[in-house]
Amino acid sequence: SVWIASELKGLHDECEHFEVFPPGHLYSSKEREFRRWYNPPWFNEAVIPSTPYDPIVLRKAFEKAVIKRLMTDVPFGVLLSGGLDSSLVAAVTARYLAGTKAAKQWGAKLHSFCVGLKGAPDLKAGREVAEFLGTVHHEFEFTIQDGIDAIEDVIYHTETYDVTTIRAATPMFLMSRKIKSSGVKWVIS
Incomplete structure (x- = not known):
């Protein structure tokens, strides 16, 4: 089974294996894996607009x-x-x-x-x-x-x-x- 908590201390007595829930991700119970869902345009440095320093x-x-x-x-x-x-x-x-x-x-x-x-x-x-x-x-x-x-x-x-x-x-x-x-x-x- 998969348990999720915002703090490790909420799970440490019940679980043997732990993984950090990565930011900007969701967990697919069907595929049993994390998938990135939040992918803003500024995440890619190549698309960050450059402006002169003001x-x-x-x-x-x-x-x-x-x-x-x-x-x-x-x-x-x-x-x-x-x-x-x-x-x-x-x-x-x-x-x-x-x-x-x-x-x-x-x-x-x-x-x-x-x-x-x-x-x-x-x-x-x-x-x-x-x-x-x-x-x-x-x-x-x-x-x-x-x-x-x-x-x-x-x-x-x-x-x-x-x-x-x-x-x-x-x-x-x-x-x-x-x-x-x-x-x-x-x-x-």
């Missing part, structure tokens, strides 16, 4: 993408490491927050979050950007022991033993716990 078009598209995600009625914040990508997302979010439903309900002050070991450059850079943008900034320092203590939970939730994934997911897992306890329901990054 920084104004790029900026407008980026802002539109961020603003689209601000349609919420629950408290939210931004992840802010102080790097280019998170700083740009935070800047656009801070600029457009006042006009959102969430701002009317929860206040127009953007909350930003950063995690790192004591003295980590992300903490310093995130703090500098937060001060510049005027966000309510929350820094979470963790210790190596905190990370080691969380590994079992991180592996459970990420469903992998991949070292790179676990290394990146552990601080995010610890920070997510803190964010949740602060009442923030989701973050943009």
Whole structure:
């Protein structure tokens, strides 16, 4: 028989053989195989149209993408490491927050979050950007022991033993716990 679940932990006690359900595919029970069903034109690099670089078009598209995600009625914040990508997302979010439903309900002050070991450059850079943008900034320092203590939970939730994934997911897992306890329901990054 074939069993399908969105998480491996939903099947691990019942099944002996597992396969990843590939994105953009369907499973044919008749042929007992995966078949690609989603094949957008941009999937083939040869048909991707090329357009000249226009920084104004790029900026407008980026802002539109961020603003689209601000349609919420629950408290939210931004992840802010102080790097280019998170700083740009935070800047656009801070600029457009006042006009959102969430701002009317929860206040127009953007909350930003950063995690790192004591003295980590992300903490310093995130703090500098937060001060510049005027966000309510929350820094979470963790210790190596905190990370080691969380590994079992991180592996459970990420469903992998991949070292790179676990290394990146552990601080995010610890920070997510803190964010949740602060009442923030989701973050943009």
